[in-house]
Amino acid sequence: GEDVEQSLFLSVREGDSSVINCTYTDSSSTYLYWYKQEPGAGLQLLTYIFSNMDMKQDQRLTVLLNKKDKHLSLRIADTQTGDSAIYFCAEWGDTGRRALTFGSGTRLQVQP
Amino acid sequence: DAGVIQSPRHEVTEMGQEVTLRCKPISGHDYLFWYRQTMMRGLELLIYFNNNVPIDDSGMPEDRFSAKMPNASFSTLKIQPSEPRDSAVYFCASSLDRTGVDEQYFGPGTRLTVT
Numbered sequence: 001g002e003d004v005e006q007s008l009f010l011s012v013r014e015g016d017s018s019v020i021n022c023t024y025t026d027s028s029s030t031y032l033y034w035y036k037q038e039p040g041a042g043l044q045l046l047t048y049i050f051s052n053m054d055m056k057q058d059q060r061l062t063v064l065l066n067k068k069d070k071h072l073s074l075r076i077a078d079t080q081t082g083d084s085a086i087y088f089c090a091e092w093g094d095t096g097r098r099a100l101t102f103g104s105g106t107r108l109q110v111q112p
Numbered sequence: 113d114a115g116v117i118q119s120p121r122h123e124v125t126e127m128g129q130e131v132t133l134r135c136k137p138i139s140g141h142d143y144l145f146w147y148r149q150t151m152m153r154g155l156e157l158l159i160y161f162n163n164n165v166p167i168d169d170s171g172m173p174e175d176r177f178s179a180k181m182p183n184a185s186f187s188t189l190k191i192q193p194s195e196p197r198d199s200a201v202y203f204c205a206s207s208l209d210r211t212g213v214d215e216q217y218f219g220p221g222t223r224l225t226v227t
Contacts, residue, residue, distance in 0.1 A: 031214065040220070041220055041221075042116070042203050042205070042218030042219050042220050042221050043155075043203070043205075043216075043218045044218065045215050045216070045217075048215075088155065092214055099145075099157050099160060099168065100157070100214070100216065102154065102155040103154075104154040105154065105155070
């Protein structure tokens with residue numbers, strides 16, 4: 001079955017870049033997503049990438065996809081204290097089952 | 113739009129009691145998802161509906177859990193009887209059926225504590 005793995009914790013200083021990594025196992029993944037969860041809130045879609053793309057940039061966010069290694073990363077430039085949250089990687093495979101498989105989430109802590 | 117609305121935001125109940133969680137999806141969305149989030153198991157999909165019809169309930173833990181969607185604007189997740197291991201945050205999410213990106217919009221969650 002599908003499996004998505006992430007490291008649990010990342011700490012960076014304000015102004016530095018953050019890189020959150022994710023690996024997945026489903027080779028039929030069509031879309032890969034990054035969601036953000038702030039304390040006491042639900043998940044919010046940050047960005048996504050289609051599986052035939054290598055990179056996507058959206059303001060301070062850069063998503064890199066290495067399909068051969070099944071590795072996805074999210075880079076946040078100029079990280080701010082407001083970026084402190086849990087970041088979830090998720091994938092949607094072309095299996096007909098309309099369900100996302102989420103990773104365990106990476107808690108990003110930004111030190112002022 | 114107000115987004116996905118869930119109620120209650122917090123629920124504390126005693127073991128053995130019935131618990132009902134409620135969700136109002138975003139108007140016009142035709143998919144509705146129920147998730148459970150715990151420290152130990154992360155975010156798990158419990159069940160999802162398409163046009164009010166349950167499509168996949170393979171994530172429902174056991175018969176004590178049931179979900180309904182009587183109309184396009186309302187869904188419930190019921191636990192009867194509740195147990196302490198059901199303590200978690202339960203999220204409802206909705207999305208629009210379209211080819212391509214499946215952006216799910218999450219509600220704020222219901223934090224359930226069973227004592």
